[in-house]
Amino acid sequence: MPTGVAIRDVREQLRAAAERILLRDGPNALTSRAVTTEAGCAKGVLHRHFTDFDDFLAELVEDRIARLDDRSDALHDSAGTGTVTGNLTAALTELFESVAVAIVALITSRDGLRTRLRRTTPTGVPLLTEAAAMLASYLTAERDLGRLPPDADPGTLAPTLIGAVHLLFADREDPPPTEKAVEDVVSTVVRT
Template identity: 75%
Template sequence: MPTGVALHDPREQLFGAAERILLRDGPNALTSRAVTTEAGCAKGVLHRHFADFDAFLAELVLDRIGRLDGQAAALCDSAGTGTVVGNLTAALTELFGPVAVAIVGLVTFRDDLCARLRQARPGGGVPLLTEAVAMVASYLAAERGLGRVAADADVDALAPMLIGSGHLLFAGREDVPEAGAVTRMVTAAIGGVVRSAMQ
């Protein structure tokens, strides 16, 4: 007798189940049985689509990293509009949503997952955070090209500062920090290089 329900998009439904567990119960609770139970399907479904559980988790992280492409494009498109501080505040608030923060925690929690991700991403660094640094550096470079950020601004140093500070601001919280706190952090990090009275 079959168990569970038919999945129309098994990968995405399993990824969604994993994210719900991660947000609700933390990385300790993330097992293949917990994921398939949450997704309402037989355990074999996960192993039919992924070599093992760490392969599943690696694909989950890589899928979520891939979603940064849209955010990166939107942030770069915002160059020259609004304010630099406002654009970065909005981007960091979107970037450090609960799922992204939980995924960074998951990556640092599981050694086998880290090893697989190092193979898939030869550049190194903490997955998701590394891509976020590149996103912010590209945006700051675009603003520098438009003259809204100082010509001598070291965007390759400012970007990791913003991502590291942003991660610390959002991680380990039950709620989202108030917009004012994010704006103050961004202003403190880049206020000296922004070439606008309104920043």
């Protein structure tokens, strides 16, 4: 006699549950029990698919990093269209309105998770490092098109933008910043 109903795409279901918890309650509330309860499955399901909870969290972060690839291509393809400030404002808002702020807090608070993520992101803060690379690629394309000064340094501008805009979104208690607030920071940093 079966003990339950098979769960379709259990990894995705568990990741989605973890993201809901991160957005709603923050990284301190993220436990294996909370994830399985939120996903509506037995706790053992998580441990059947992952070595341990940090293994699950590493896959969660790596999934978010992989999602940046599509966004990176779209941002790079937007070079030469719209405005530099507008394109950067949209990309940074999309990045930080998602679960990214909570994931960054999760990464910085869990030593075991950071250790696992060092295999693929040996320096910097995983997710933010890849986001900075995305912005640097875009900024390089815009500089090459003449829409940024020839002496603009994408390698410095990108992490500066990430840090400044992350600070705008970091407060989970207040509403997110307005588009104008993000745009003001972006235009100040890139001086467009």
